[in-house]
Amino acid sequence: xxxxxxxFATERVKPRMGSWFERHSQRSxxxxxxxxSPQVALTVISHDLDGSLDAHTKTFFKGHMIDHRAGSVVFGxxxxxxxxxxxxxxxxxxxGQFLRMSWDDxxxxxxxxxxxxxxxxxxxxxxxxxxxxxxxxxxxxxxxMGDKVTPNEEVLLSRALLGGFGAQQISPETxxxxxxxxxxxxxxxxxxxxxxxxxxxxxxxxxxxxxGDTYRDVLRxxxxxxxxxxxxxxxxxxxxxSLSLSGGYDSRVPLAGAVAAGVVHDMQINTQNTKPIHADxxxxxxxxxxxxxxxxxxxxxxxxxxxxxxxxxxxxxxALSDLGLYDFIVRPKAARHQLKHINLTGMGGEVIRGNxxxxxxxxxxxxxxxxxxxxxxxxxxxxxxxxxxxGVNPRSRHASELHxxxxxxxxxxxxxxxxxxxxxxxxxxxxxxxLAHSRLNERPYTTHYEQSIINxxxxxxxxxxxxxxxxxxxxxxxxxxxxxxEVGRRLTRLGGPVDTSKLIPYRVYGAPDDVPAGPPxxxxxxxxxxxxxxxxxxxxxxxxxxxxxxxxxxxxxRSIYAKxxxxxxxxxxxxxxxxxxxxxxxxxxxxxLQALFG
Numbered sequence: 223x224x225x226x227x228x229x230f231a232t233e234r235v236k237p238r239m240g241s242w243f244e245r246h247s248q249r250s251x252x253x254x255x256x257x258x259s260p261q262v263a264l265t266v267i268s269h270d271l272d273g274s275l276d277a278h279t280k281t282f283f284k285g286h287m288i289d290h291r292a293g294s295v296v297f298g299x300x301x302x303x304x305x306x307x308x309x310x311x312x313x314x315x316x317x318g319q320f321l322r323m324s325w326d327d328x329x330x331x332x333x334x335x336x337x338x339x340x341x342x343x344x345x346x347x348x349x350x351x352x353x354x355x356x357x358x359x360x361x362x363x364x365x366x367m368g369d370k371v372t373p374n375e376e377v378l379l380s381r382a383l384l385g386g387f388g389a390q391q392i393s394p395e396t397x398x399x400x401x402x403x404x405x406x407x408x409x410x411x412x413x414x415x416x417x418x419x420x421x422x423x424x425x426x427x428x429x430x431x432x433x434g435d436t437y438r439d440v441l442r443x444x445x446x447x448x449x450x451x452x453x454x455x456x457x458x459x460x461x462x463x464s465l466s467l468s469g470g471y472d473s474r475v476p477l478a479g480a481v482a483a484g485v486v487h488d489m490q491i492n493t494q495n496t497k498p499i500h501a502d503x504x505x506x507x508x509x510x511x512x513x514x515x516x517x518x519x520x521x522x523x524x525x526x527x528x529x530x531x532x533x534x535x536x537x538x539x540x541a542l543s544d545l546g547l548y549d550f551i552v553r554p555k556a557a558r559h560q561l562k563h564i565n566l567t568g569m570g571g572e573v574i575r576g577n578x579x580x581x582x583x584x585x586x587x588x589x590x591x592x593x594x595x596x597x598x599x600x601x602x603x604x605x606x607x608x609x610x611x612x613g614v615n616p617r618s619r620h621a622s623e624l625h626x627x628x629x630x631x632x633x634x635x636x637x638x639x640x641x642x643x644x645x646x647x648x649x650x651x652x653x654x655x656x657l658a659h660s661r662l663n664e665r666p667y668t669t670h671y672e673q674s675i676i677n678x679x680x681x682x683x684x685x686x687x688x689x690x691x692x693x694x695x696x697x698x699x700x701x702x703x704x705x706x707x708e709v710g711r712r713l714t715r716l717g718g719p720v721d722t723s724k725l726i727p728y729r730v731y732g733a734p735d736d737v738p739a740g741p742p743x744x745x746x747x748x749x750x751x752x753x754x755x756x757x758x759x760x761x762x763x764x765x766x767x768x769x770x771x772x773x774x775x776x777x778x779x780r781s782i783y784a785k786x787x788x789x790x791x792x793x794x795x796x797x798x799x800x801x802x803x804x805x806x807x808x809x810x811x812x813x814x815l816q817a818l819f820g
Contacts, residue, residue, distance in 0.1 A: 229353075229363075247747045260327075268742055274738055287301075289305075290653070298732045301731035321334055338408075341403070351418070357545060358546070358748060371819060372400060374398065377393075383598075390547070393604045393608035394608065408423035425612040449480075451648050453726070456489065460562050463480075465566040466567050469692055471676050474688075478684040481687055489516070490522045510687065527559075549811060551810060575674035576674075587602045654679075681709050758801065770816035
């Protein structure tokens with residue numbers, strides 16, 4: 223996450239709040255203060271505020287936005303101010319990766335992109351309310367203000383589960399009873415009169431095909447959007463689109479969009495090839511590069527950044543971004559990539575074709591392998607709370623996928639958010655997600671390697687590319703490859719390839735250089751103060767994790783987390799698993815306890 227903090231405070235608590243600011247170092251360019259109502263002052267803390275906050279219009283905008291309907295891409299505050307001056311910004315939700323906040327003397331309104339690619343957390347205290355993307359920062363603020371930081375025992379039990387479901391946010395409740403998480407499809411409004419926060423929005427709000435639409439219509443529009451976006455991203459000067467290409471289905475679709483738009487030679491296209499596990503992906507990608515004549519893993523022609531450096535460790539960046547929300551240690555770095563790359567991935571395919579097998583929440587928890595009964599019960603209750611919070615029936619066959627969309631996808635797929643906000647996922651479009659959950663879907667409830675909307679997109683963008691081999695997958699290559707005959711049949715049904723004459727680039731507002739990157743100094747100071755300025759290695763995790771066990775006093779929590787810690791030691795010391803690969807299976811869980819409650 224590119225960290226941010228908003229604090230609404232009354233005059234009574236300003237002295238104590240001020241001592242918290244004095245305790246943590248900060249830069250004047252990263253702090254904005256204003257009396258927003260007779261009773262309440264607003265403090266905003268974020269890196270390079272001049273690039274995110276406009277006091278005249280009372281607007282904060284950070285990140286990038288995609289408006290597929292209008293054919294527009296918006297970068298940073300400068301781009302947003304130009305775009306919003308020309309269009310009605312209240313008529314529908316846009317895609318991208320951004321946070322927008324506006325205020326008047328009655329309320330402050332926080333909204334995000336259509337799929338909440340930036341986390342949003344809030345806490346209410348005596349005389350103040352704070353909003354941030356960092357649970358660590360909010361917990362530290364509460365402690366300094368003398369307010370409770372209470373472990374939520376049901377959440378802690380549910381998060382003790384080893385594996386993916388226990389490694390992520392499950393409901394609006396968090397590890398801390400007094401800190402709440404805003405689901406991806408919701409917005410947040412803060413009443414300045416009462417200093418109370420209220421969330422609004424449901425999982426499927428705005429996700430319904432228009433009257434008269436057909437499967438073919440929606441699919442073709444979505445495919446054209448992908449190709450037009452790819453064409454747009456090749457026209458940003460020194461900034462170059464950089465696609466992470468695997469041998470699977472999802473990342474092939476943006477590549478197909480580039481082929482259709484005729485810009486595949488203007489991109490950086492990379493495939494990992496450093497470990498034996500990468501061999502299959504690399505073989506497939508190499509065959510594709512040979513056929514379409516682009517260089518794989520070539521030298522980038524992008525410009526270079528002259529950005530600030532951070533006195534930070536990767537572990538500090540993880541603590542500020544993912545701690546308490548997402549147990550995997552896979553993204554955070556302590557330095558921004560120096561090349562001007564617009565990062566492209568196939569992320570978002572799971573939101574369309576499904577990731578949890580299209581089932582009721584009870585079926586998800588019943589499928590767990592021999593879980594502790596109290597952990598399974600807590601996970602069931604938390605999942606039901608999470609679904610009801612966004613207006614979803616937990617018994618619905620769509621429940622599992624709507625839970626994924628609201629509580630995991632953005633945390634898992636928020637590409638590059640700790641250090642920048644320029645990660646694009648062309649597949650993530652509201653119209654395609656609406657199609658997936660509608661009766662129009664010709665390929666509903668797909669699981670594993672069954673063909674889905676994703677494959678149809680690739681077929682109409684580039685039939686030849688769609689028919690080329692894929693990686694072997696768990697079931698072998700035959701389980702994923704699509705024959706030329708099948709591609710031909712689908713192509714006929716879908717109305718043939720996209721019309722390349724329609725693939726004009728989007729209009730661009732602002733530039734990638736207008737998007738501030740990285741955390742403010744105050745956030746880094748909080749991480750140091752909480753003891754997170756350590757190397758990201760097994761020794762650090764096991765030391766902090768052992769201390770985390772000491773904060774638990776009640777049973778069965780203490781016994782359950784003792785087993786979690788023992789499992790973590792076994793994975794890191796006996797099996798010698800890398801921390802990045804083992805994190806979801808327990809080593810990091812007790813570190814979270816120490817950081818928040820220790």
